[in-house]
Amino acid sequence: MTLTGIALRNAYLRNGTRSFLTVAGTVIAALAFIFLRTVLSAWFAQSEASASDRVVTRNAISITSPLPLAYAEKVKQIPGVTKVTYSNWFQGVYKDPKNFFARFATEPESALDVFGIRFVQGKREDFLHERQGCIVGTELAKKYGFKLGDIIPIQGDIYPGDWAFKVVGIIEADDASISNTMYFQWAYLNEGLPDRRKNQIGIITTTVQNPNDSPKVIKAIDDLFANSDNETHTETEKSFRLPLLAGSSVVLDALLVVRVVILAIMALSLGNTLAMGLRERTSELGAMRAIGFLPKHILSLTISEGTLLGLTGGLLGTLLAVPFLNGVGKIMSQMGFLSNLHFQPVTGVVSVLLAGFIGFLASLAPALAASKMDVVTALRRQE
Amino acid sequence: MTTNGKSIVEIRNLRKVYTRDRQEVVVLDGINLDIAEGAFEALMGPSGSGKSTLLNLIAGIDAPTAGTLRVAGEDVSQLSEGQRAAWRARHIGFIFQFYNLLPVLSAEENVEMPLLLTSLSGAERKKRVHTALGLVGLSDRMDHTPKQLSGGQQQRVAIARALVADPTIIVADEPTGDLDRKSAEEVLQLLTTLNKTMGKTIVMVTHDAHAAEAATVQRRLDKGVLT
Ligand SMILES: Nc1ncnc2c1ncn2[C@@H]1O[C@H](COP(=O)(O)OP(=O)(O)OP(=O)(O)O)[C@@H](O)[C@H]1O
Numbered sequence A: 001m002t003l004t005g006i007a008l009r010n011a012y013l014r015n016g017t018r019s020f021l022t023v024a025g026t027v028i029a030a031l032a033f034i035f036l037r038t039v040l041s042a043w044f045a046q047s048e049a050s051a052s053d054r055v056v057t058r059n060a061i062s063i064t065s066p067l068p069l070a071y072a073e074k075v076k077q078i079p080g081v082t083k084v085t086y087s088n089w090f091q092g093v094y095k096d097p098k099n100f101f102a103r104f105a106t107e108p109e110s111a112l113d114v115f116g117i118r119f120v121q122g123k124r125e126d127f128l129h130e131r132q133g134c135i136v137g138t139e140l141a142k143k144y145g146f147k148l149g150d151i152i153p154i155q156g157d158i159y160p161g162d163w164a165f166k167v168v169g170i171i172e173a174d175d176a177s178i179s180n181t182m183y184f185q186w187a188y189l190n191e192g193l194p195d196r197r198k199n200q201i202g203i204i205t206t207t208v209q210n211p212n213d214s215p216k217v218i219k220a221i222d223d224l225f226a227n228s229d230n231e232t233h234t235e236t237e238k239s240f241r242l243p244l245l246a247g248s249s250v251v252l253d254a255l256l257v258v259r260v261v262i263l264a265i266m267a268l269s270l271g272n273t274l275a276m277g278l279r280e281r282t283s284e285l286g287a288m289r290a291i292g293f294l295p296k297h298i299l300s301l302t303i304s305e306g307t308l309l310g311l312t313g314g315l316l317g318t319l320l321a322v323p324f325l326n327g328v329g330k331i332m333s334q335m336g337f338l339s340n341l342h343f344q345p346v347t348g349v350v351s352v353l354l355a356g357f358i359g360f361l362a363s364l365a366p367a368l369a370a371s372k373m374d375v376v377t378a379l380r381r382q383e
Numbered sequence B: 001m002t003t004n005g006k007s008i009v010e011i012r013n014l015r016k017v018y019t020r021d022r023q024e025v026v027v028l029d030g031i032n033l034d035i036a037e038g039a040f041e042a043l044m045g046p047s048g049s050g051k052s053t054l055l056n057l058i059a060g061i062d063a064p065t066a067g068t069l070r071v072a073g074e075d076v077s078q079l080s081e082g083q084r085a086a087w088r089a090r091h092i093g094f095i096f097q098f099y100n101l102l103p104v105l106s107a108e109e110n111v112e113m114p115l116l117l118t119s120l121s122g123a124e125r126k127k128r129v130h131t132a133l134g135l136v137g138l139s140d141r142m143d144h145t146p147k148q149l150s151g152g153q154q155q156r157v158a159i160a161r162a163l164v165a166d167p168t169i170i171v172a173d174e175p176t177g178d179l180d181r182k183s184a185e186e187v188l189q190l191l192t193t194l195n196k197t198m199g200k201t202i203v204m205v206t207h208d209a210h211a212a213e214a215a216t217v218q219r220r221l222d223k224g225v226l227t
C-alpha cells in the first residue's frame, strides 16, 4: 500500500457514481475542446492557404448583392494590379441537397491564371473554348466519380432552371480548397439569364503586384467606386474567407471564448467533486493526521486524486475524439468546407496534459483546505 | 495491573480554554494527573465535561492553554506541529468511537497505514500487520473492506491499527460507544488482554459505567476538574 495507491482508490472506488459522472463530464469537455481546437486550426489553415497577394472585392451592401460586370475592367486599370478575374457563387443542387460543394461561374482565362489552377486531366484549351465546359477539383472527382466527358446536371436555385455542365478538366492548385471546387464559364451562365440579371458579377478577385501594396490597392478600388450606385468592399482573400466560412468572424471569437469556458467548467466540476469528497471524509483525514500523517501527505493524496480524475477524463475524451472527428470530418468535407479536418496526435497529447493540469489546479484549493484542517476539529466532525 | 511505578503521563496544572464568540469557555481547569506505565485507566464524566479534550491533550493532537504535560518522557506542548506528528506516530495508538477506517482499503491495508510512516520493508510491514490482525482475531478477514465487516469487527481492525506500530500508549475515545453489548464486550476483552499480556498502557474515555469496569483505574471528570 502506498499513498498513490490510496489516491487511485479514492479517485475511482470511493463513490463510483460520482467519479463516473465527473469523469464523464471531463470526457465531454475534453471532446468539445479537441473538436473546437481541431475545427479552429483547420479553419485558420484554410485561410492561411489563401494567397497573400490576392484581394477580393464585393458589393459593400452584402455578399449576395451583385456588382456590374464593367467594374472588373475598371479594377484592372488601377496601378499595382496585375491580374483580375470575377466569379458568381452559383450554388444549385446536384441530385441531392446533401451533395454540397462550391460551384462558381467564372471568366476562364483570367481565373486559371489568378488561382494558379493546374490541369491533372484534360486540357486548358478545352475549358477556354467549350461553352458548357466545367472543371472540377481532384477531391470532387474522387468523391463523385466525375470523369472527363461526364455531364453534371445541376438544379439551379439562385439561378433557376436545369443546368448541365460537361467535365473538361480535373484540376488542382496550391490552395487546397480548389480541390473541392467546380468552375464553369461565366458567359454560359450570363446568356442563360433574363435581361435584368445579365452582366452582373458576384466578386472580383485581384492579384496585386506586391503583397505589401495590398492596403493601398484595396483603398484605391473602394475609392474608385465610392459614391456610386454600387459601392464596393475590398479585403484580402484571407480575411474574406474567414467570415465566408463562419458566417461572421464574431463566431470565430465566440468559439475561442467557448474553448476557455469549457476548460473552466471542467475545473469547476472537478474541484466540486473533490471538495465534496473531502468534506465527507473529514473525520477520516483527521484520523490520518492523528496517526501521524502530515499536511503534506494529505495535500499530495488529494492533488493526486484530482490529477488522476482529470487525466482519466482527458484520456478517454481523446480516445473518443478520434472516431468522432473522423466522422464529423467526413460530413464537413462532404458539405464542402474544412476538408482538412482530422484528429491530430498533438492535440490529443495537449488535451490529456491540459485535463491533468486542470485536475491538479482544481484540487489545489480543496487540498490546501483539507491539509490545513485542525486535527481535533476534523475528528469532531463525525457524520 | 503490571505497573512498575513509573509515570508515563504527568500532568500539572493543566488548563484548556476555548474562546467562542469572544467568550472564554474553561474546559479543563487545573488538572493534575499521573498515569503509571502499564495502567488501564477509564475516564468518565458527563457530556461536555472535557473528557475528549483531556484525552486529545495526552495524545498530542491538541495543545494546552497553560500547565505542563509530559507524555512518554516528552514535554509535548514544546514540540512543533511536525515534531508532534512524528512523536504521535512513535508513541500513540488511536481508537475512535466511529473507527475511522478508510473505506477504500481492506482490513489488512487499513492496519498497515501507520507503518507507511516508518522505514520498514514491505515484508516486515506485512508480518506486523498479520500479527496484529491475528491478535484481534481477524486473520480470516484481512481482505474484507470495512463495509463487509460488522461494527465490532471494524473496531477490532481499528485496534489492530492502533497497536501495529507498537505504541507506548493507546488512547480510546468511547471505543464501545457505537457498538451493541456483545461487540462492546469483545472490544473490552481485547483491550484487557492487550493491557494484561502485552503491558500496554491504555487510556479510555467512556460514559458507560460497565465499560469503565474493564479498566483498572476509574477517574471522573466534572466541569473540567478531576474528582
Ligand atoms: N473547538 C472548540 N471550540 C469551542 N469549544 C469547544 C471546542 N471543542 C470543545 N469545546 C467545548 O469543550 C467542552 C468539552 O468538550 P469535550 O468534547 O472534551 O467533552 P466530552 O466530555 O468529551 O463530552 P462528550 O461526552 O459529549 O464527548 C464542551 O463544552 C465543548 O463544547
Ligand SMILES: [Mg+2]
Pocket (backbone or CB within 6 Å): B051, B052, B053, B173
Ligand atoms: Mg467526547
